[in-house]
Each structure stands twice: as C-alpha cells, then as structure tokens.
Amino acid sequence: MTSPATSILIVDDHPVILRGFRTLMEDVGIETIHEATTIVEAYRAFYRQRPGMVLADLTFGAHGVTGLSLIRRIRSLDRRTRILAFSMHDDPTIVARALESGASGYVLKDAPTSEFLRAFDEVRSGRSYIDHDLALGVAMLNANTGQSPVSTLTERELQVLSLIKDGHSYRTIADKLAMKYKTVVNMISAVRRKSGAQNFAELVNIAMAIKD
Known part of the structure; x- marks a missing residue:
C-alpha cells in the first residue's frame, strides 16, 4: 500500500x-500544510513545495470551474500526487470532469465532516473516493452518452454558462473573463449549438438546470 501523504496543499x-x-x-x-487562494498561487505553491496531496475547490469567484485546469496541471507535473476535489457542484457532468482531469476523489462542501474525513483518508492512502449517489449519477451519465446537454462543453464554455445562469450580460461576462465581447458572442453561439438550445431562453433554462 502507498504510504499516506504527510504534506498537503x-x-x-x-x-x-x-x-x-x-x-x-x-x-x-x-505535518505540513500549505494554502493558496487563487489558481496561479496554488500552482506556484505546488511547484515549489511538491506536497503529497492537494485539496482543491473547483470554483473560484466569477471564474467558474477553473479548479479543473489546476487539477490537470498538477497531474501533468506529478502523476503521483493525490488530489481530492471539493465543491458545491453535484452535477454529474462536473463530477465526471473532475475525475477525468485527474482527481482521485470528489466530495461536496456541504457533506458531513465524517464523510469529508473518510474521503480524505481514502485519497491520502492512494485509493479513490466518491459518494454513492454521485458515483451513480456519473455512471448513468456514462451509460447514456449525450444525456446531459452540457456534457460536451469545454471548461471555458462551462464558465460562460455559469455566468449566464447568474444573470450577467455579455459585456459583463467579457469583463469578468478578460475576453473580447465578440469572443463571448461566438462562444455563446457555440454553447447553444452544443447544448441543443434553440434560442437564448432555452439556453438560460439549461444553465439554470445545472446544480450548484
């Protein structure tokens, strides 16, 4: 059995x-605990300190599920690192994305402390962890390809959809994500096409259906 990690980020x-x-x-x-509040800060801390385990939130302010990119970057730098993702998102598509990105476990932020510690122990010891209901949702998603209208969206497109859900205008989305206005317009058109939304109202309904 792999020895448990003694340092974490x-x-x-x-x-x-x-x-x-x-x-x-x-x-x-x-024994050793490192902290970071941004994706850039987290990657730099990981690069310098190389902790054996990372506990990573997926959502950072108005930037959507950017924690997925952090997980991928850490995994590409050191495949031995154990990563436990925690989030308010219980949508199977988001859970599946986290696991595909390289997380060894996934736990909800509102889970009881006992469940979080169980998830932590499993991932720390080199195993994987996912709540039964979340695992069932992911399994059903995999068994029914195309079941979720957002299953094919990129991470950036998911960010845009999340901001649409919060009622932000195209201009505000462009400002928040440091993108050109026209790029946002084109991206939303792509999201509509991929999700099957016939108009913007349908796209908003799809966005609202994504659980936080």
Whole structure:
C-alpha cells in the first residue's frame, strides 16, 4: 500500500473555509500544510513545495470551474500526487470532469465532516473516493452518452454558462473573463449549438438546470 501523504496543499478562495480545513488537517496529524487562494498561487505553491496531496475547490469567484485546469496541471507535473476535489457542484457532468482531469476523489462542501474525513483518508492512502449517489449519477451519465446537454462543453464554455445562469450580460461576462465581447458572442453561439438550445431562453433554462 502507498504510504499516506504527510504534506498537503489546500486551495480555496474563502479564508473561512481555508481555516476550517486547516483545523481538520491539524487534528488528523498532517505535518505540513500549505494554502493558496487563487489558481496561479496554488500552482506556484505546488511547484515549489511538491506536497503529497492537494485539496482543491473547483470554483473560484466569477471564474467558474477553473479548479479543473489546476487539477490537470498538477497531474501533468506529478502523476503521483493525490488530489481530492471539493465543491458545491453535484452535477454529474462536473463530477465526471473532475475525475477525468485527474482527481482521485470528489466530495461536496456541504457533506458531513465524517464523510469529508473518510474521503480524505481514502485519497491520502492512494485509493479513490466518491459518494454513492454521485458515483451513480456519473455512471448513468456514462451509460447514456449525450444525456446531459452540457456534457460536451469545454471548461471555458462551462464558465460562460455559469455566468449566464447568474444573470450577467455579455459585456459583463467579457469583463469578468478578460475576453473580447465578440469572443463571448461566438462562444455563446457555440454553447447553444452544443447544448441543443434553440434560442437564448432555452439556453438560460439549461444553465439554470445545472446544480450548484
């Protein structure tokens, strides 16, 4: 069996959540704990410190599920690193994306402390973890290709869809994601095509159906 990790990196943009996770990790005897609040800061910390395990949120402010890109970059740098993703998203498509990106486990932010610690122990010891209901949702998604209207969207397109869900205008989306207005327009057209939405109203309904 792989020896448990003794150093970890916790990545979340909410200070209160960071403190909570730090306390939990100290309680279970983790020797070295690193923290980061942005994707760039997290990657730099990982590159310098090379912790044995990473606890990574998927959503950072208005930038959507950018935690997926962090997971992929960490995995490409060191395939031995154990990564536990945590998020408010319980949509099977998001869960599947996290696992495909390289996460060894996935746990919801509102899960009981006992479940989080169980997930942590499993991933820390070199195994995988996913809640039964989440696993069932992912399995059904895989068994029914195309079941989810957002299953083929890129990470950037998911970010745009998330901002549409929050009611942001095209101009605001462009500003938040540092994109050109025309690029946003073209991307939303692509999202409509991939999701099967016949008009913008249908696209909003699809966006609203994605669980947070």
